[in-house]
Amino acid sequence: MFDESVWLFDLPPSDKRTPPLMSRLRQELIQIQKKNYWKNVRLVRDSLEYNPAVETYEKEYFDFLKDYQGISTKTDLIKKVSGADLVFHGDYHTLRQSQRCVLRILREIQGKREVILCLEMFYGMDQRYINAFMDGELSEGVFIQKIDYRKKWPFSWQNWSPIIYFCQDHGIPIIGINSDPGEGIGGIRDRDQYAAKVISKTLLKNPGKLIYVIDGDFHVSPNHLPKEVEQLLILLDIQTRSVIIYQNAENLFWKMCEQGIEESDVIRISENSFCVMNTMPANKIQSYLNWLEYSEDAYYPVHGEWAEDGSEGRGLSVQDIASDLASILKLDLYPQVLEQLNVYYANNLDFMDLIHDMPAVKGKIRLIKEKMKSGEGFLLEYEQEGKEAYLIYLPNSNLNMAAEEATHFVNAVCRGRLTADLSLFDRFYWNVITECLGFFGSKFINEKRKAHSENSLRRLLGQMKKDEYQKADSMIPQVARFILQHYALQRQTDNAKDFYQKFEPQYRNRSILPFVFSTQLGYMLGNKLYYAVKKGRFPLTKIRSYFRDPFEEAGKAFSCYLEISHRLKEMKHITQF
Template sequence: MSISPRKELLNIQKKIYRYNQKVIESSIVVNEPGFSQYEERYRKNVRKYKRISSQNEMINSILKSNVVYIGDYHTCNQSQRSFLRILKSLISKKDKFIIGLELIHEKFQDEIDGYFSNKISEKTFINRIKLKEHWVFDLWENFKPIFDFSKYHKIKIYGIDAADPYSCLLDRDKTTAKVLIEMIKKNPGKRVLVFIGDLHIALSHLPRQVKEIAKKEKIHIKDLVLFENSESIYWQLAEKGSDDKTEVVQLIDGNYCRMHTPPVVCQQSYLNWLEHEEGEIDYDDAKSSFLSFVNRISSFLRIKLGPEQDNVEVFTSGDLSFLKKLRETKLFDKKEIETIKKQILSSESYYIARTKYVYLANLSVNHAAEEASHFIKNLCSGVEKPRDLVDAFYANILHEALGFFGSKIINHKRKCFHEKDFKQLLDYFNKTLVPENRKLEEQTASMVLEFKKYEQKGSPLKYGAVYNQGMDLFLSVTHALGYMLGDRLYYGLMEGIVTKKDIKTMFYDPWSEPGEAYKVYMSLSTKLQSAKIPNRM
């Protein structure tokens, strides 16, 4: 008996989850006394959910609370992005709040204030707060957008980690609670947003410690807890087919759990960190991880790959031999090498079919899975032949669509911009002076919306703007349109609008005839119009 694509993916995810969990558990050398009990108290809070909620309902609940605890998974950048989206929602409502970050120890408060008042540079700030020494995790790139946003909107940030080194988790909660009470006293009338590891915000942990001190000092506390990505709740939602459409659930006690990232992706972020930390991300490790994505995507689509898949070479951003090997092939002229160097500087991952080289700018699941899909496409349909610009435009969209689709097979919570997002972005750019480093973003948004108008008329985009303004704009526009189509392709498969066989055919189709890529794009785009994209924050 055949099972649905959704059920098949769920079974794959569960297998990966169990395997990853064993690897994570085996990596823990020293168990902190009392950790198991601490973790179990947390799990009791997020074992079940009451009902599916929404971002709007959650934000409205925040506005009714004066202390809000928001869970963080330190190595998962989606966790920090989710927090940033909450900040943006509150700013749009003219809310007044301050932020407490576990990231930084309270003893570095002068450094935070100095950085925000431009008295010290970013480099000096990072050196002084000793982030890498304190956390071991290299977290600045994940948290920098939060600092940039807060600095721009003049939102005060406090360091709330106050514990001595090697303090137990409960002692850390007690010292952090004292810092939070002082923040509340210094900022009357302002909401306090506490961004801290998810385990700390179990009701019997940090929230209880804060309430106990507040009660003694006669401070009114109306708190709210926003957990994230409970594995137990995720599997419950997935079994009901609600995981794709659910961003937030309300818990039995009235608090919330944000469901922005599947458990396997959170695990992978931690495993990536482990490998980086132990210096094990070399050629073999990267290739092995990459090929595991190739196998999972090709198996799901019933694509049989021969031994040629082993001929791929995978490079990471830390591999200094990449450009040297490219030059040694003598397959690239100077201009092409410069283009590749530019992509490296832009932190872009990509697959080079001519050499079967994969370059991963970072080891995120999304990057690796997307390039795995491009690699599968190349093995199935062969080397690309030269095309005219119009054909190349539509073929590139289709390639990007398959890449994004493949990444959704691995991480179905991955998001991309759609038309309404580009409209909002353009509205924003129309009201402000566009900085030089965002000009391409503005041009892309404008071109994407222009393209969609042509699409509605049923005619290909033939005029010269996107073709004659340089390769950067050409690639950026096809990238954006391809992601939009790939997202719809995934939800179209989940809803039965297209089949796995339809998608498999796309991987084998070279779209080699003039005008064929345009016809395939239009046919697919029309077919997928009814696919429902979940509303996401």
């Protein structure tokens, strides 16, 4: 991955023009995305030295990625991959969604083809250690030490380990294709040539198997690594069926916005090449900024990845996100309120001591500890010196989480602090609405954020039944079943008593299960609500009323949940890779 990719794009002109058919809201959303993207681009430029070799290599990449043929689908992509001899999958190394995309495809083709995975993250010289680790002869810690992982690949091991362990569990061999970097453009091409030799040998030794190559975005351009492999195979009179998978090309995303198809998650570049869109351009660059902030600890991060003093330092701040959301939704935040918000991160070691002294968290310590343990963020509302005060905890630099908690903050300011003692039933649906709004708001920052649908939950349960998620939390299938049962009951009745009778054990459960159950219900509703609002099928006036309503009256949150659900019943789930 050459993250200096931002060099090639010109900064945006001052007179931004938008097609007249765009709705006002959609136009505002795209302008926010562009603003956030260019802000991050400038920050990256300020952090990097100009590199002419990378600029040359990058320009060659964009010569092949100027346009697309049209919308495609995950099904078409998987079909092409399943029928290929070689797959070149581009990766943006600091973006977790980039690695998750690889894992999703491997799961889809599991059992359909025998696969060998070729990874840039491992050096060819370390193949004996790779084999020993995959055979279970080396522990993870020893393996990482033997291959000098931190020096050779300074990116998060946690992002890659699910792929590696999936391969280990399913007997998929892993081959290292990287080599020591040389100087200038020649050094980059030398690495491609070395990788091409390893890939070609692997293909020749394993006829009929799918050779799946994961390399940096720029490397998978047809005139780079694929061309080097093709030239070697031509010498042996061997022809192959190759597929190229790009990810999150921002120049293509802005074109998709112009054509009104930015919700699509797969586009076709040519007959045998695709681009997967699984995050927004600003989020992609933000992942690199976060990595730059703590690159020394990137391979095993042990603390929050934003600045210690409570301001993010790079990229978007929680306060920025809150202001953007309030502006686009036409919700008033009084000027001083942002000063009443404190943001804490995992590296604030005195955080637990701080909240123990807050009367507002009395009775919530156990839930707070559970959320911290599971790597979740949260908002606390309390009174300080006679004024309203707010605290957001973020365990890491996840932009989705920051946007969700920023939305919770806007919601809390608009509705005021909750004072009523809610019943367990009302508390459950109060949380559903709160999480619905939180997810809804986070989609304004990252429209590609994913939520489950009924069908995806059914698939998940089927996969878990086949032991495809051996290390998954046992609560996941429980909650998935409860959600499906809840949806089934929604189609039969609106009577609150029927819901209470059906789910009373879950409402009363003293573990975190009711919280997870209600959160996921809220996420699924918030996802649909976002697209309904964006498409003009749900009025913003209603959204504003939800943000301002404390939902303290008995049964009101439940009624609101059913009202929104019924209004969105015809909204199709937007599938995302």
